Amino acid sequence: MADQINRRSALVGMAATGALSAVGPGPATGATGSSTTASAGELAAAIRGGRRSAREIVDLHLERIAAVNPRLNAVVQLTADAARREADEADAMLARGQVKGPLHGVPVTIKDTLETAGTICTGGTLGRAHSVPRTDATAVARLRAAGAIVLGKTNVPELAGALETDNLVYGRTNNPYDLARTPGGSSGGEAAIVAAAGSPLGLGTDAGGSIRVPAHYCGLAALKPTAGRVPRTGQFPRPMGARNAVFHVSLIARSVDDLALALPIIAGPDVQDYTVVDMPLLDSHSVDIATLRLAYFDDDGLASPTAEIAAAVHQAVEALAQAGVAVTERRPPDAAKAGTIYYDMTRGDGAAGVRAFLKSVGTEQISPLFERSLQSRSSPAMGSITEALAAFNRWDAYRNAMLAFMQDYDALLSPVLPYVAPPHGTSFDEELQKGIGYAQMHNLTGWPAATVRIGTSPEGLPLGVQVAARPWREDIALALVRRLETRFGGWTAPSI
Numbered sequence: 316m317a318d319q320i321n322r323r324s325a326l327v328g329m330a331a332t333g334a335l336s337a338v339g340p341g342p343a344t345g346a347t348g349s350s351t352t353a354s355a356g357e358l359a360a361a362i363r364g365g366r367r368s369a370r371e372i373v374d375l376h377l378e379r380i381a382a383v384n385p386r387l388n389a390v391v392q393l394t395a396d397a398a399r400r401e402a403d404e405a406d407a408m409l410a411r412g413q414v415k416g417p418l419h420g421v422p423v424t425i426k427d428t429l430e431t432a433g434t435i436c437t438g439g440t441l442g443r444a445h446s447v448p449r450t451d452a453t454a455v456a457r458l459r460a461a462g463a464i465v466l467g468k469t470n471v472p473e474l475a476g477a478l479e480t481d482n483l484v485y486g487r488t489n490n491p492y493d494l495a496r497t498p499g500g501s502s503g504g505e506a507a508i509v510a511a512a513g514s515p516l517g518l519g520t521d522a523g524g525s526i527r528v529p530a531h532y533c534g535l536a537a538l539k540p541t542a543g544r545v546p547r548t549g550q551f552p553r554p555m556g557a558r559n560a561v562f563h564v565s566l567i568a569r570s571v572d573d574l575a576l577a578l579p580i581i582a583g584p585d586v587q588d589y590t591v592v593d594m595p596l597l598d599s600h601s602v603d604i605a606t607l608r609l610a611y612f613d614d615d616g617l618a619s620p621t622a623e624i625a626a627a628v629h630q631a632v633e634a635l636a637q638a639g640v641a642v643t644e645r646r647p648p649d650a651a652k653a654g655t656i657y658y659d660m661t662r663g664d665g666a667a668g669v670r671a672f673l674k675s676v677g678t679e680q681i682s683p684l685f686e687r688s689l690q691s692r693s694s695p696a697m698g699s700i701t702e703a704l705a706a707f708n709r710w711d712a713y714r715n716a717m718l719a720f721m722q723d724y725d726a727l728l729s730p731v732l733p734y735v736a737p738p739h740g741t742s743f744d745e746e747l748q749k750g751i752g753y754a755q756m757h758n759l760t761g762w763p764a765a766t767v768r769i770g771t772s773p774e775g776l777p778l779g780v781q782v783a784a785r786p787w788r789e790d791i792a793l794a795l796v797r798r799l800e801t802r803f804g805g806w807t808a809p810s811i
Contacts, residue, residue, distance in 0.1 A: 342379060342512035342808055351379045351512040352808060354570035355421050355577070358515060359462075362409070362420040369405040369420025373398050373464055376422045380466065380513040383811050386494060389507035391427060391485040392435050392468040398422065401464045417576060419462030424514040426505050427468040428475050429564070430549040431455055434465075438551040439473040439482035439685075442677030452549025453588070454518055454564045454581040461580045466514060469504030473685035474552060474669070475520060478528050478751065479742040480504055483682045487739060490532060491809040492776050496736040499529035505567050506533040511811055516577060517567040520550060523657060524731070524754025526565035527766045527781055532736035534768040534777030534806050536796065537567040538574040541786050542761030544596075545581050546588035552672065557707055558660055559590060561758040569806040571767060571797040575599050578789060594787045602794035605639030609795070610720075611728040612644065616651035618750035620733035627769040627778045628730060634802040635728075635795060647727065647756070648716045654752035656713050657759060658692050659706035665696025687743050710759060717760045726784045726791055729753055731766055735776040754781070763789040767796040769803050777807075 342352045353361070361367040377395050384390050405420040430436045430448035437443040451459065459465065470480050470488045480503025481487040490498040491511040498507040502519030506529030509517045519526045521539040530537035545564040547554050554562035564581065566574050584591045613620055613628040620628075636642045649656075666689040673681060681689075697703040721727070733750040741747060757764040764783040772778055780799070784791040 351375050351515075352569070353515065355418065355423075355515040355568060355573040356570070358421050359418055362405070363414060369402040369464065370399065372420060373402040373422050373466070376466060376513060379511070380508065383491070383511045383513055384508070386489065386811060387491060387507045387511060388486055388488050389469055389498070389504040389511070390424065390467045390513065391470045391504065394434055394465055394467050398464050398466050405462065405464065414462070416461030417580065418458060421463050421516065422466045422514060423458055423463045423516045423518065424466050424469050424505060424508055425455055426502050426517065426519040427471045428501070428520055428551050429455055429518060430551060431465060431468060434468060436468065436551060437484045439471040439475065439484060439682070440673060440676065440678045441483050441680055442673065443551070444484050448549070450549065453546040453585040455549065457581050458518065458577070469508055469517065471502070471504060472500045473682045475501035475522065475525060476685050476688045477501065477742060478524065479684065479739065481682065481684045481739075483680060490736050491811045492533065493736070493774070495738055496776070497532065497739050497742065499532040499736065501525040502529045502565070502567060506530060506535055509533070509567055509569060510535055510806070511809060515568060516573050518581070519565050519567055520563065521565040521758065522562045523758050524751065526567055527731050527754050527764060530567055530766040531731035531779035532777065534779065535567055535569055536571045536574055536765070536767050536800065536805060537565065538578065538765045538789065538793065539563045539565045539757065539763065540578065540582065540789055541763045543590050543592040544594070544763070544787070544789070546585040546591050548585055548587040560761055563758070571765070571793060571800045571805070574765065575793050597788070597790035599790040599793035599797065602790050604635070604794055604798055607725045607791065607795070608641045608643070608723065609635060609726050609728055610643050610645045610647075610724040612646035612650065613730065614646070615653070615729070615752055616646065617654070617752060618733045620730050621735070621772075623770075623772050623778055624730050624733055624735070628728065628780055630803075631728060631769050631780045631799050634799060638798055640795070643724070647720045649713055650756060651752065652713070653756035653759060654749070656706070656709050657752070657755040660710060661693050662695070662706070663697050663703045666693035667696070669693070691743050691748070714760055717756070721785055725788070726782050726795055728780060728782050728795075731779050731781045735772045735774065735778065757781070757783045762786055763792050765792040765796045767799045768805050768807070769799065771807070
């Protein structure tokens with residue numbers, strides 16, 4: 316615990332001001348050419364093959380975090396001493412001919428809403444500023460069992476309740492491509508440090524775009540699995556109640572192959588999260604994309620995209636068509652209503668329950684960002700129980716309509732959001748709020764959805780698209796975004 320970064324520590328430095336420009340040294344490169352820009356799969360192969368040691372790889376990433384985190388404020392609890400010990404143990408095991416699993420010796424980072432044994436987990440709220448879990452979240456434990464080494468925890472908005480990352484415990488996280496802009500939320504810290512090459516693989520969550528939006532803003536690959544694929548055990552706050560199904564433990568990386576590598580590790584029942592189904596997980600490398608049918612749209616009918624994002628969608632579609640995918644421009648029914656349907660489900664008691672929950676964990680002061688979230692998304696309260704139940708009936712009708720739509724297609728491609736990463740403090744502006752339905756529609760359906768970078772905006776910011784597939788067909792979503800990554804290059808290093 317001695318080496319953990321405490322709230323408002325010197326490591327945060329000037330990051331919270333957002334005043335610095337995105338300049339600085341590039342990602343660290345080791346003596347043999349292996350660097351912090353390598354994928355998790357490449358690092359695992361280098362360690363197993365004896366070309367690099369786990370300790371060298373961990374040290375390289377810790378050095379990279381030290382170089383970039385003062386400007387990003389992405390890693391908020393650093394477990395450097397434990398990571399070095401675990402790396403030495405991994406090297407000793409390998410010397411004896413033992414391999415823990417496919418991530419043996421590979422460093423990872425964990426979103427601060429997923430519990431990690433012995434390391435503070437705040438969920439971004441003051442009442443949990445010193446809360447130390449005794450056990451790992453199921454997905455964290457599974458990564459460790461596969462050989463992964465946790466470098467630390469990454470920043471979130473309070474209770475993961477916003478599409479930008481700022482809280483009263485640790486402050487604000489900045490986008491590595493432009494420090495004056497947000498990396499998104501709620502997995503904003505994960506996206507920022509993975510994009511800045513401080514970690515090759517991150518574990519986050521997605522309840523309304525929380526992994527895909529930061530991936531779009533930071534030029535990364537991400538996957539929100541099918542609802543019921545990965546246990547949420549150990550997530551704080553634990554998903555409960557009528558909106559349980561929109562919450563997903565998710566993955567973010569610089570490489571689509573890393574998503575495919577990590578998904579089988581974290582998936583499957585744990586006999587603690589009743590929603591998880593023991594469904595077969597198919598191999599994305601076995602998908603013949605030339606047999607697939609793809610629907611796409613660039614405008615949901617409510618929030619029109621920027622010209623550059625619309626162009627990115629059409630470039631992606633053209634690339635897939637050239638690969639043999641049968642493409643059709645067609646917007647799903649009620650696409651423009653996704654955001655309204657999603658937020659109507661949160662308005663029931665006007666956030667009285669959320670405020671009571673915060674008090675129950677000791678939070679007396681709510682962050683301004685989360686207060687704005689509660690006021691804009693949860694008010695006014697529903698007028699009656701009948702009105703609240705009607706909101707959930709509309710959700711059911713939406714899910715049925717989307718399933719009927721997908722009978723003719725294997726996948727659906729669209730923007731993640733209709734704009735690039737905005738300046739800090741603007742995510743609740745009315746025009747930006749109108750665009751959230753693009754991401755939220757796939758939380759409403761529970762479908763798997765993956766993101767990938769397609770290009771760069773005139774401001775120098777990443778442009779991404781998302782591909783959703785039918786339930787349990789992560790393999791199709793991953794196969795399609797892998798093709799796009801190959802065609803357009805995927806992640807590009809920021810100058811930070």
